[in-house]
Amino acid sequence: MPRKPFIAGNWKMHNTIEQTKTLAAAVKAAANPNNAEVMIAPVFTALSAAAQALKGSDIILSAQDCFFEEKGAFTSQISAGQVKDAGCTHVILGHSERRALFGDSDEIINKKIKAAVKQGLKVVFCIGETLAEREENRTMTVLTRQIEAGLDGLSKEDLKDLIVAYEPVWAIGTGKTATPAMAQETHCQIRALLSAKFTAPFAGAVRILYGGSVKADNVDALMAQADIDGVLVGGQSLEAQNFARIIGYQK
Numbered sequence: 370m371p372r373k374p375f376i377a378g379n380w381k382m383h384n385t386i387e388q389t390k391t392l393a394a395a396v397k398a399a400a401n402p403n404n405a406e407v408m409i410a411p412v413f414t415a416l417s418a419a420a421q422a423l424k425g426s427d428i429i430l431s432a433q434d435c436f437f438e439e440k441g442a443f444t445s446q447i448s449a450g451q452v453k454d455a456g457c458t459h460v461i462l463g464h465s466e467r468r469a470l471f472g473d474s475d476e477i478i479n480k481k482i483k484a485a486v487k488q489g490l491k492v493v494f495c496i497g498e499t500l501a502e503r504e505e506n507r508t509m510t511v512l513t514r515q516i517e518a519g520l521d522g523l524s525k526e527d528l529k530d531l532i533v534a535y536e537p538v539w540a541i542g543t544g545k546t547a548t549p550a551m552a553q554e555t556h557c558q559i560r561a562l563l564s565a566k567f568t569a570p571f572a573g574a575v576r577i578l579y580g581g582s583v584k585a586d587n588v589d590a591l592m593a594q595a596d597i598d599g600v601l602v603g604g605q606s607l608e609a610q611n612f613a614r615i616i617g618y619q620k
C-alpha cells in the first residue's frame with residue numbers, strides 16, 4: 370500500500386488568534402493536487418479558533434506539545450485530553466526545540482507519547498541529530514536512542530497511527546537543508562530501525578517526514594525520494610502562498 374503524503378506546518382510561537390484564523394482559511398483554500406494529508410499546528414491559544422476555521426475541510430489540527438499528566442497542579446501545562454478538547458486529533462512530540470530549550474528528555478517524550486496515545490491522539494514524533502553529532506558520525510546512535518527510548522513500552526498497535534519526523538537540528542531555521550540524497554539515506558535507516566523494533570509491515574506503513582528549511586524550491590526534490598513521505602515545515606508554513614506551493618509539490 371502506498372503511503373499517503375503528509376504535509377505539515379509547525380507554526381511555532383507565531384500569530385495571534387486572528388492571524389491564525391486567516392492563515393488557516395488560506396490553507397483550507399489551497400489546492401491539494403497530490404491528495405496529501407495536510408496538517409497545521411498553531412499555538413495553544415489559537416487552537417479552538419483554528420478548529421472553527423477548519424470546519425468543513427480535511428485539514429488536520431495539531432498541537433505542538435502536551436504534558437504527560439492528565440490533570441492537576443501543573444501550572445502552565447496542557448494535557449493530551451485538553452489538546453483533544455480544543456479540537457486537535459494530532460500532537461507534535463519531541464521537537465528539537467522542546468528537547469534543547471525546555472528539557473524534554475527521551476523519557477519525558479516517552480511519557481508524553483503514552484499520554485497522547487491513551488487519549489487517542491495521533492503523534493508526530495520528532496527525532497534528529499545536532500551538527501556536532503553528525504560530524505562525529507553519531508547520527509545513527511542518536512536516532513536509535515531517540516527511537517528506542519521515545520517509543521519504549523509502546524506496541525505497534527499503540528503506534529498504528531505514528532508519524533515520524535526526521536529533523537536534523539542543524540537544518541532547522543538555518544537555511545541549510547539536508548540534500549535529498551542525505552535525507553533519503555537517513556529515512557531509509559530510520560525505517561530499518563522501526564522494522565527491527567516492530568515489524569517490516571509496520572515500518573513499511575509509517576510515514577516519515579523530513580523537516581528543516583523545507584521551502585518551495587527544495588520540496589519537489591525531497592518528495593521525489595522513495596522514503597520521504599512528507600515534510601514538516603516551520604518558517605515557510607507561515608506564508609500562505611509558499612505553504613500552498615509546498616502542499617502542491619511536483620514529483
Ligand code: 13P
Nearest residue numbers: 379541542581582603604
Ligand atoms: P524550518 O522549516 O523553519 O527550518 O523549521 C523546521 C521545523 O522545526 C519544523 O518543525
